[in-house]
Amino acid sequence: MEVLAMKEEKKFQAESKELLGLMINSIYSNKEVFLRELISNASDAIDKYKFTAIQSEGKLPIKDYFIRIDKNQEQRYLQVQDNGIGMTKEELEKNLGTIARSGTKEFLKKYEEMKEKKEDVDLIGQFGVGFYSAFMVAKNIEVYTRVYGGKTYLFASAGVESYTVEDIEDESIIPDSGTIVRVYLKDDTDEEKYGAYLLDYSIEDLVKRYSDFIRYPIKMVETHKEDDLDEEGKPIEGKTHDVTEDKTLNSMVPLWKKNKKDVTDEELYEFYKSRFDDYEDPLFALNIKAEGTLEYSALIFIPSHAPYNLYSQDYEKGLALYAKGIFISEKNKDLVPDYLKFVRGLVDSEDLSLNISREMLQKSPLLSKMAKNIEKKIVEKLKELKENDYEKYLKFFQVYGDFLKFGIYSTYGAKKDDLQDLLVFDSLLSEKKISFKDYVDKLKEDQKNIYYASGKTKESILMLPEMKHYKDAGIDVLLLCENIDEFTLQVLGDYASHSFKNITEEDKDSLSDDEKKQIEDLVNNNKRFVDDMTTSLKGKVDEVTFSLKLGDAPVSISSKNGLSLNMENTLNNQAEARKEPESKVKATKVLNLNPNHPLFEKISKVQDEEEVKKIASVLYDEAMMLEGFEIEDKQEFLKNLNDLLTKAY
Numbered sequence: 001m002e003v004l005a006m007k008e009e010k011k012f013q014a015e016s017k018e019l020l021g022l023m024i025n026s027i028y029s030n031k032e033v034f035l036r037e038l039i040s041n042a043s044d045a046i047d048k049y050k051f052t053a054i055q056s057e058g059k060l061p062i063k064d065y066f067i068r069i070d071k072n073q074e075q076r077y078l079q080v081q082d083n084g085i086g087m088t089k090e091e092l093e094k095n096l097g098t099i100a101r102s103g104t105k106e107f108l109k110k111y112e113e114m115k116e117k118k119e120d121v122d123l124i125g126q127f128g129v130g131f132y133s134a135f136m137v138a139k140n141i142e143v144y145t146r147v148y149g150g151k152t153y154l155f156a157s158a159g160v161e162s163y164t165v166e167d168i169e170d171e172s173i174i175p176d177s178g179t180i181v182r183v184y185l186k187d188d189t190d191e192e193k194y195g196a197y198l199l200d201y202s203i204e205d206l207v208k209r210y211s212d213f214i215r216y217p218i219k220m221v222e223t224h225k226e227d228d229l230d231e232e233g234k235p236i237e238g239k240t241h242d243v244t245e246d247k248t249l250n251s252m253v254p255l256w257k258k259n260k261k262d263v264t265d266e267e268l269y270e271f272y273k274s275r276f277d278d279y280e281d282p283l284f285a286l287n288i289k290a291e292g293t294l295e296y297s298a299l300i301f302i303p304s305h306a307p308y309n310l311y312s313q314d315y316e317k318g319l320a321l322y323a324k325g326i327f328i329s330e331k332n333k334d335l336v337p338d339y340l341k342f343v344r345g346l347v348d349s350e351d352l353s354l355n356i357s358r359e360m361l362q363k364s365p366l367l368s369k370m371a372k373n374i375e376k377k378i379v380e381k382l383k384e385l386k387e388n389d390y391e392k393y394l395k396f397f398q399v400y401g402d403f404l405k406f407g408i409y410s411t412y413g414a415k416k417d418d419l420q421d422l423l424v425f426d427s428l429l430s431e432k433k434i435s436f437k438d439y440v441d442k443l444k445e446d447q448k449n450i451y452y453a454s455g456k457t458k459e460s461i462l463m464l465p466e467m468k469h470y471k472d473a474g475i476d477v478l479l480l481c482e483n484i485d486e487f488t489l490q491v492l493g494d495y496a497s498h499s500f501k502n503i504t505e506e507d508k509d510s511l512s513d514d515e516k517k518q519i520e521d522l523v524n525n526n527k528r529f530v531d532d533m534t535t536s537l538k539g540k541v542d543e544v545t546f547s548l549k550l551g552d553a554p555v556s557i558s559s560k561n562g563l564s565l566n567m568e569n570t571l572n573n574q575a576e577a578r579k580e581p582e583s584k585v586k587a588t589k590v591l592n593l594n595p596n597h598p599l600f601e602k603i604s605k606v607q608d609e610e611e612v613k614k615i616a617s618v619l620y621d622e623a624m625m626l627e628g629f630e631i632e633d634k635q636e637f638l639k640n641l642n643d644l645l646t647k648a649y
Contacts, residue, residue: 009162020135020160045085067081092155288373404423
């Protein structure tokens with residue numbers, strides 16, 4: 001083999017070295033996944049070539065596509081070959097020579113966490129560093145590759161320190177285009193028998209397990225013994241000969257093309273893990289066959305765990321799109337709405353043109369119809385899950401519940417009818433999360449509202465002074481712990497004609513005439529004290545009044561006009577993050593005094609203006625703490641508290 005150009009040696013970057021070091025030192029017990037990864041890469045390369053060839057209008061030839069596995073016992077290598085798109089020299093160095101991409105740091109972080117927990121999960125698949133998994137079993141690796149009409153290049157590395165790239169003169173290695181990955185296996189040890197990957201039955205088993213649904217034939221020459229035959233065609237005892245044959249190891253029928261009744265959940269789950277590089281079964285799978293005016297097949301999956309970058313700007317939503325079985329795009333964002341961005345899967349339509357452009361796809365009414373139908377099917381499946389397997393649904397909601405709320409909020413209530421019954425919340429009187437329907441079904445006869453309270457945690461909400469009143473009255477309260485919760489309820493407006501009501505909001509409508517009169521008398525009879533308190537807290541609260549729902553607490557703080565303290569805090573934090581101080585909002589705050597608390601009788605008689613200021617400041621800070629907020633000036637709070645205690649004693 002002659003070399004046209006000088007062999008170039010290059011160093012791996014620091015993070016690349018660290019990652020390769022982990023691979024070489026065998027961080028996983030399931031090292032067999034390396035073959036799955038190499039086959040998947042080969043399939044992707046053929047997909048890319050196939051699509052490019054269709055788009056090229058005859059400039060690229062259509063081939064009989066294949067993936068071939070070869071093995072050499074003497075030289076101890078296993079080889080995976082495809083006749084796909086191949087790589088240029090620049091692509092070779094970019095794809096194989098530079099490992100330090102966006103996911104690498106996260107991979108290393110997750111590996112450290114995995115090691116601490118003594119877990120053995122498939123981070124390789126999760127983070128898309130599949131090619132490098134071959135270093136778990138390899139002494140060294142060679143990659144031959146060629147694009148159509150281009151040169152053949154050889155990438156070679158023993159890992160960790162460096163790699164080489166060179167031009168290859170012998171064009172017979174790859175006649176037109178494709179890639180060969182040759183893995184030279186490590187020596188066997190007492191713990192690891194790497195030579196097992198060279199055995200026919202072992203390779204066949206791995207292909208069947210991980211790559212059976214690859215759409216291209218995975219071929220391998222197999223050798224077996226057959227009996228020698230005499231002149232009459234009868235076996236001659238003790239005499240055999242070797243027979244070699246080209247065997248296709250996989251079924252090749254895309255899973256989504258099979259009849260639904262012939263596809264098991266186990267097959268769906270295994271396909272999902274292989275196709276979407278996950279280490280865990282999905283929560284559930286949908287196998288959709290649409291027939292009639294619009295024909296398409298779809299496999300839809302809800303991952304059991306959120307992708308590590310789901311909430312980052314780098315995350316791309318979408319479903320893989322095929323036309324007549326031909327791969328078009330990996331993540332078509334138009335096939336799923338934003339509130340279902342966590343859904344994985346693929347769609348294959350017989351009605352889409354093979355040469356459809358990206359611009360045409362964006363405007364395609366067919367795509368829009370498929371998207372609406374898929375969304376409907378997913379929502380129906382979630383409702384079914386909630387009805388039939390509530391524990392599993394709660395697991396789903398814990399991971400993705402906020403996205404359903406976002407679906408209602410972001411569409412200004414357009415998705416209300418579809419999604420509101422999927423929402424569940426913790427509540428005062430229930431051990432498990434409940435839905436709006438669960439709440440309404442247990443309403444007291446004269447109860448008009450659905451009551452809720454919001455805060456940072458369930459525990460902090462339960463400490464609200466008003467909560468004891470509702471518990472004693474046997475009235476349930478929804479506990480809203482996420483920032484989006486209150487906004488969602490505001491968009492919903494009501495449920496089954498029952499309005500949502502924050503228990504910390506001023507709620508004069510819920511008071512009886514006697515209670516209203518009692519509060520009115522308290523304000524009038526303590527006008528001087530109330531006015532002094534209001535003046536002392538100018539800029540902090542808008543009103544000082546009385547509440548009959550505070551139980552053992554001397555004070556509470558509430559709001560009115562629809563903007564709660566929690567919503568104020570959320571919106572202002574967002575404004576700060578955007579560096580838009582002009583966007584900040586201010587809730588109308590009300591300080592509520594408990595007339596039945598022994599403290600009130602004492603403080604209401606205070607005449608000294610400075611002392612009233614200190615009392616007002618301490619009570620305000622106490623009320624804010626009970627709401628779960630930090631005190632603005634802790635030193636002032638402690639000074640005022642100590643001064644008041646000193647005076648009292």
